[in-house]
Amino acid sequence: MPNDNPSIEDLLSKKTPKNIQDPLSSKQEDEDEQTQLQNKIGQIERQGNEKEVEQKAGELGLQYADFNKTLIDREALPLLSRQDMETLKAVVFLNQSGQLRVGVTEPSESAAKKLQELSQTQNAQGAMYLISEDSFQKALKTYDSLPKKPKLQKAVAISAEDLEKYKEEVSDPSLLPEKIKNIPLTDVMTIILAAGIQAEASDIHIEAEEAGIKLRFRLDGVLKDIAELDSKMWDQVISRVKLLSKLKLNITDKPQDGRISIELPEEELDIRVSTLPTSYGESVVMRILRSSAIGLEFSDLGLRGKIFNDLKREIERPNGMILTTGPTGSGKTTTLYAILKKLNKEGTKIITLEDPIEYKLKGVNQSQVDKSGNYDFAKGLRSILRQDPDIVMVGEIRDLETADVAINAALTGHLVLSTLHTNDASGAIPRFLSMGVKPFLLSPAVNAVIGQRLVRKICPKCKQETELDSQKITRVMEILKSIPVNSGFAPDMSNAMKFYKGAGCEQCREGYKGRIGIYEVFIMTPKIEKLILAGQVSENDIKQITQGEGMISMVQDGVLKALDGITSIDEVFRVTE
Structure with a gap:
């Protein structure tokens, strides 16, 4: 007669008879089955939602991404802060090989502007994708799992x-x-x-x-x-x-x-x-x-009157070349950055080529030359021109190859900004010609040349009147008398002139606080073009024409600023001698 009771062997076997299974184990299996069922239902619902989002993307003319199938680029995610991600309902999920992709749960003008901004700063081709809320939440979780970088300590052991x-x-x-x-x-x-x-x-x-x-x-x-x-x-x-x-x-x-x-x-x-x-x-x-330091506005440089208006007109032209000249430390880069800041508007693409990149400019594509990698100014400039820029800044023109590429860019619909190491504005044209630039290309390419120096400003807290010795008075009078009548700056020599200095105080220690530029700016005119085309051009030739057309020199601008109490005569003579 068969024995219905389980044997010891049955109890010890891997497959326990179902009718005597542990109640706790049975309950666990039921819960597991319920969880699996819920997961399947959730998966079906998610797939349905994804299909709806994919269909909507097609209707909107957008591409579609599902982060359960598409890998998120963990290095690209931090290009947007978490706050921006939540505000825009957007994530950067790819930034590789010149391609930048942003996923949004709902297209918006704000998200489109951010995509354009990121594309410019990353020098990449941007594309917007539609994603589901589920994908968006997955991206947020991935962002939160990224290693946190110390906020107050970037690659430095000083806090x-x-x-x-x-x-x-x-x-x-x-x-x-x-x-x-x-x-x-x-x-x-x-x-x-x-x-x-x-x-x-x-x-x-x-x-x-x-x-x-x-x-x-x-x-x-x-x-x-x-x-x-x-x-x-x-x-x-x-x-x-x-x-x-x-x-x-x-x-x-x-x-x-x-x-x-x-x-x-x-x-x-x-x-x-x-x-x-x-x-x-x-x-x-x-x-x-x-x-x-990059907060300086074009209007704060120290350009005034006719100089300011002439240069403002020239930088707003769609093509040509603007040059700044002066020795190292004369503020050339600051001037160029202030011009770029003024010109940096929606609808304008600006690319810079620098050695090195000194300051990061929002909305501007900045590239750094690498001589060891055979990426110099000339090669970099050629590459930049293939990026469809409106405005190009080249850190410095040092040789004929770079000069030729820059001039060609200025003649083909680009505004080119750059620097030259000459003592004043009048020396720029002879320097180009000595490099080997052809005169018939140079004259139509150049819009304006700026010569500049930086002078220390008198501290406003301890500024006081001062008297000049007879030798300095004589020199100042000669400088003021030589200011062109048509410059718009001719001073009234009949009035008593006052000059100032800083006595020194706790705020400045030596009587000066901050710096400002003194300038000379010449605009390309038919007379100068004719002189260039003649081939033999000296600095004195340029000076005679430009001063006859109303240009004031750096030392004249400096003396006028000293009369206004901005700087001292000693400071003007220090930087211009």
Whole structure:
């Protein structure tokens, strides 16, 4: 007779008879089956939603993406902040090989503008895709899973908090030597940087000398001695600089270039670091590039009256060439950036070619030359012209090849901005001709040439009247008398002239605060074109014609600004002699 009771073997077997299965296990299986059913229902609903979105995309003339099938580019996602993603209901899901793709749950004008902006900044071909809410939420989860970057510390071991702390302690650079004696060696570079930032220095120089270390700041264009440091600090200081700027510690006999990036609460800093081997050790120069420096408007450059109106008219032309001239540190790049900022409007494509890129401009495609990679100004400019730009900025024209490409661009419907290293505006044309540029191409290509210098402005807090000695008075009178009558600037010589200086105060220390440009601008005219076509052109020939047509020189502009109390006569003579 068969035995219905399970045997020990049955109880121990892998397949337990269903009629005596553990109630808890049975309940778990039921829940699993229910979950699977719900997942299938959810999947069917999602597939239905995706089909609806795909159909809607076709009706709107958009492409469609499903992030359950399409891989999200994790490096592209952060191109939009999370706040922008939620506001626009948009995500950047691809940025590769010159292709940039943005998915939106609902097309909008705001999303379209953002796509255009990103396409320009990334130098890529943009495309908008329609995505479902499910895909959008998946992208948000992916974004949230990305490694978080420290907000106040970009590739640098100096924190914004430390800089802010030390900035308060070294509001006066003269306090720096005493402060350095009382801090750890590891903080020496932090306090030096803090002092430089607080003093609004453009460059920090750390120089090895026989007796010690010399620390100097370039303030408003003038190099000032700040402190003498103990030579025992040298190894620690130079090693710290190299670590921060990712330079090789073991290379001391060759120049090196690096950079430090710091994000402060009020602005971003990009610090370019350069080392150079010298007799007593490596010399270090740190150039501080501040994001706030690009806020200068065209109207704030210091151009006035006829000069301002003439140049404004020329930069608004759709083609031709605008050149700035002057030595290194005369403000040429600042002038070009201010012009670009004025011209940067919707519907205009601007591309720059720089060495290096000093400041990032929103809505402008910026490219950096790489000589080691055989990407120089001439090759870069040819590539840029294939990108359909309206306006092109070339950091500098140094040779015939670059000059020819730039002039050809100016003659074929592009506005070209660039710089030349000549002493004044009148020297630009002879410089081009000496390079080998053909006169019949040069004359129709150039719209305007700007010559410039930067002068320190008198501190408004301590400005006071001053008297000039007889020699300076005589020189000032000669300069004022030589101002062309048709310039629009001829001063009234019958009135008593007043001049000013800064006495020095807590805010400025030496009587100056900030800088402003002094300019000369000549516009291409038929007389100058005729002179160029003749082939033999000197600076004096250009000056005679331009002054006869009403151009004032840099020194004349400077003296007029001194009469207005903006700068001092000594400062004008310092930068123009």
